[in-house]
Amino acid sequence: MVGAMTTVPDGLVAVVKRDCPTCTLVEPVLRQLADAGALTVVCQDDPAFPRDLPVVDDRELELSWRLRIETVPTLLRMADGAESGRVEGWLRGAWEAFTGVPGLGDGLPEHRPGCGSRSVEWGVEDELARRYGGRVLTARRVELADLEDDVEALFDRGWTDGLPCVPPTEERVLRMLGGTRRAPDEVVAVVPPDLVKCTVEKVAVNAVLAGCLPEHLPVVLAAVEAACRDEFALHGVLATTWSAGPVLVVNGPVTGRLRMNSGINVLGQGNRANATIGRALQLVVRNVGGGRPGEVDRATLGNPGKVGWCFAEAEDGLRPFPPLAESRGVPGSALTVFAGAGLVPFLDQASRTPESLSRTLALVLRTVGHPKAALGMDALVVLGPEHGRVFREAGWGRERLLEELEPLLLMEPDQLRRGALGIAEGMPDALLDRPLPKFRPGGLLFAYAGGPAGMFSAVIGGWASGAAGSSPVTVPIEEV
Amino acid sequence: MARVLLDPTSERRPAERALTARPPSLEGVTVGLLDISKSRGDVVVDELQALLHADGVATLRYRKPTFARPAPVDLRHEIATHCEVVIEALAD
Numbered sequence: 001m002v003g004a005m006t007t008v009p010d011g012l013v014a015v016v017k018r019d020c021p022t023c024t025l026v027e028p029v030l031r032q033l034a035d036a037g038a039l040t041v042v043c044q045d046d047p048a049f050p051r052d053l054p055v056v057d058d059r060e061l062e063l064s065w066r067l068r069i070e071t072v073p074t075l076l077r078m079a080d081g082a083e084s085g086r087v088e089g090w091l092r093g094a095w096e097a098f099t100g101v102p103g104l105g106d107g108l109p110e111h112r113p114g115c116g117s118r119s120v121e122w123g124v125e126d127e128l129a130r131r132y133g134g135r136v137l138t139a140r141r142v143e144l145a146d147l148e149d150d151v152e153a154l155f156d157r158g159w160t161d162g163l164p165c166v167p168p169t170e171e172r173v174l175r176m177l178g179g180t181r182r183a184p185d186e187v188v189a190v191v192p193p194d195l196v197k198c199t200v201e202k203v204a205v206n207a208v209l210a211g212c213l214p215e216h217l218p219v220v221l222a223a224v225e226a227a228c229r230d231e232f233a234l235h236g237v238l239a240t241t242w243s244a245g246p247v248l249v250v251n252g253p254v255t256g257r258l259r260m261n262s263g264i265n266v267l268g269q270g271n272r273a274n275a276t277i278g279r280a281l282q283l284v285v286r287n288v289g290g291g292r293p294g295e296v297d298r299a300t301l302g303n304p305g306k307v308g309w310c311f312a313e314a315e316d317g318l319r320p321f322p323p324l325a326e327s328r329g330v331p332g333s334a335l336t337v338f339a340g341a342g343l344v345p346f347l348d349q350a351s352r353t354p355e356s357l358s359r360t361l362a363l364v365l366r367t368v369g370h371p372k373a374a375l376g377m378d379a380l381v382v383l384g385p386e387h388g389r390v391f392r393e394a395g396w397g398r399e400r401l402l403e404e405l406e407p408l409l410l411m412e413p414d415q416l417r418r419g420a421l422g423i424a425e426g427m428p429d430a431l432l433d434r435p436l437p438k439f440r441p442g443g444l445l446f447a448y449a450g451g452p453a454g455m456f457s458a459v460i461g462g463w464a465s466g467a468a469g470s471s472p473v474t475v476p477i478e479e480v
Numbered sequence: 481m482a483r484v485l486l487d488p489t490s491e492r493r494p495a496e497r498a499l500t501a502r503p504p505s506l507e508g509v510t511v512g513l514l515d516i517s518k519s520r521g522d523v524v525v526d527e528l529q530a531l532l533h534a535d536g537v538a539t540l541r542y543r544k545p546t547f548a549r550p551a552p553v554d555l556r557h558e559i560a561t562h563c564e565v566v567i568e569a570l571a572d
Contacts (some may be wrong), residue, residue: 140487159488168486196490205488236548287488420514468517468546474482 002217004057006066011038013076015069017048020115023073025089027051029105036101044072044118064119065128071114076100079086080388083131089114101469126171136184137170139205154209159287161279161307166208176204179214180221180478188221189228191289193296198224198288204278206287209306215258216273218478219335223248223281223310226337226473233470237339237463238291240296244463244470245306246285247280247340247380249447251325252333255312257366262312264451267343267382267458278308302353303342311382311449318385319448320392325474326396327446333477338380338445339470340460348387349455354394357387358401361457362408366438368461372416372426374436378443378462378472385458398446409438409475503565506537512540512563516547521571528567 014030016023027050033039034053043049044064058064067076069086075098078084090112096104119128135222150167154160161194166172175186177200184201191198200221207220216471227234229247237244249262261271285291293299297435299306313323321327325334344362349359361381367376383391391401410436418426427436443465450456463470503509513529515521528541540562544551559566 137486140491142485142487144483144485148483150485153485167483168488170484170486173486191490194490194492196492202488202490205486209488233548235550238545240548247549288489288490290492464546464548469548 004060004062005042007014007077007081008040008056008063009038010078010080011040012068013040013042013078013394015042015044015064015072015074015076015117016049017044017072017115017118018046020072020110022090023049023113025108025112026073026105027437028045028317029090029108032103032104033099036099042067046471051354055375057478061119061124061128064117064131065125065132065478069117070083070120072117074117075113081200081452095304096237112407114428123154123171125174126383129174130170133174137201138185138199139173139201159209159283159290161282161286164306165212168205168208172208173201173204176208176212176214177201178215179204179217179480181480182221182478188224191224191228191284193238194267194288194290196288196290198228198284198344202288203284207276207280207285208304209287210283211272211276212280213272213276215480216277216280218480219248219250219254219258219273219277219310220280220284221339222477223277224284224359226283226335226475227281229475231471232245232337232339232473234285234289238285239296239298240463241300243299243301243303243306243341243465244308244339245303245341246278247305247338247460248281248310248314249324249336249338249380250277250310250333250477251323251335252331252477254333254479255315262314262449263316266308266314266449267452268313274310274312275308275364278305278310282306282308282309283312302342305340305342308319309340313447314385314449318389320383320388321395321398321401321446321448324445324447328472328474330474333479335472336445336472336474338378338472339463340380340459341463343458343460345456345458347454347456351390351455354391354396354401354404357402359408360385362405364459365405365409365444368438368459370425372411372420372475373425374411374427374431374438375440376464378439378445378465378470380445380447380460380462382450382458382471383446383448384454384457385448385452386455388448400446405444406437410435445472456462482509504553506532506535509564510538510540510562512559512566513541514551514559514566514568515541516551516568516570517544518547518571521547521569524569524571525567528569541542 020244042056154165182200189196258273260273348360413432416427512523515525
């Protein structure tokens with residue numbers, strides 16, 4: 001035994017553990033190599049293994065972590081302090097070619113896969129990264145008192161949305177950061193209302209709070225980026241007395257990879273990715289941006305989706321038209337954020353023609369905001385599969401549907417005038433010299449999602465739209 | 481070992497900002513009336529203006545381009561340089 005080391009000398013290096021049958025199998029091979037030239041053997045669990053060879057004691061796993069060992073045995077060649085190559089597991093031909101020593105392991109099988117390195121065991125890798133990785137995290141460290149409950153501590157500090165959160169330990173945040181290739185100190189966005197520069201690390205801390213998995217992080221990063229674009233007007237979406245909050249629609253291969261829900265109960269509870277990604281964005285707004293209800297958030301009523309509202313569009317091969325993000329010029333994995341104020345589901349169980357169904361849709365859409373309001377708000381329609389089928393079978397694409405809805409959503413001045421229908425609310429006279437469209441051009445969005453049974457869809461009404469308010473924003477999601 | 485969490489916030493301790501001292505009276509000061517462009521905000525501002533004029537107080541009217549965004553810096557500067565007091569009208 002030669003004690004512990006933090007670097008290895010040049011030449012051949014073998015990393016092994018006694019607990020690995022392949023390592024014990026190649027014990028004689030290691031002796032052969034040591035006889036043939038300089039060999040450093042590093043053992044992860046027993047400094048007396050292999051017998052009769054000088055062994056570097058790496059029970060603390062620092063060396064294994066620094067050498068990024070994933071499998072034992074691993075044979076590496078070091079030159080000028082850097083690795084010039086490695087082979088993993090036992091493969092006679094590969095070992096002979098790699099070492100230049102012929103006739104290795106006479107009598108041994110040709111090939112045996114190795115075992116997992118102790119340094120990549122669950123939980124250990126994070127701890128090693130924290131211990132040896134240097135401080136890559138810059139967020140303020142908050143030490144809890146002995147008698148504090150770590151979940152209650154989050155409530156006490158005002159970091160939660162009212163539901164319990166996952167305590168953001170350094171290990172969890174480091175693991176979360178493994179979900180992206182972006183550097184922890186990269187600024188993702190400037191978050192309203194306090195206009196704070198938000199780094200990848202801060203997003204990761206809040207993603208831990210929200211209950212996200214590391215693979216969810218790229219979607220959360222995209223959500224923060226999109227919601228903080230100027231055209232989304234997050235300050236206003238947050239501050240408004242209206243019920244609006246960010247609604248996230250996710251498209252592309254990422255939705256399958258994260259097993260996001262786009263089917264039964266798509267806008268409800270029960271799916272971790274859907275639930276935590278939307279929540280993470282709202283926690284970033286709360287904690288980083290400083291946007292808290294009762295302070296800058298002045299919503300009269302709010303809506304349950306303000307805890308977090310995120311869903312995937314269905315990729316069931318039966319969709320009536322291309323995905324939302326693609327229609328907005330971003331194909332593949334992408335996210336659209338919409339300022340949505342709540343859900344109005346509607347039924348039409350009798351329409352079998354697109355003409356009939358689009359009339360139902362138009363009647364519901366006319367009620368967005370107020371039935372006598374025009375041009376004020378956008379809307380996002382979530383088309384259920386059974387309604388989607390009616391449009392698909394008739395060959396109506398998105399453009400055709402929008403075209404057919406246009407006259408159905410044109411409102412006559414007599415219907416809109418203040419006082420008309422016995423209702424004081426209405427449009428100002430100055431605008432009533434002509435019929436008004438319910439929505440501005442581009443203000444009507446369609447997503448396709450939901451369970452297979454039920455001739456239902458839903459309208460998510462928006463908030464003040466366009467240049468004076470919020471416009472939807474679509475961004476690509478990093479493919480990791 | 482002490483349990484350590486990472487701070488999810490902006491780490492800005494919001495500085496406590498003292499409010500400017502209230503003027504003892506509105507005599508001789510100019511009051512800015514800022515309509516933030518919400519529905520019927522002009523109604524509130526009109527009423528306030530009438531009340532202030534009845535008391536002989538000078539007023540200046542301002543309007544934000546949209547309630548959805550903070551007031552543009554030029555507008556804030558203009559109000560700050562012309563008025564000693566400002567009343568912001570939120571309405572619906």
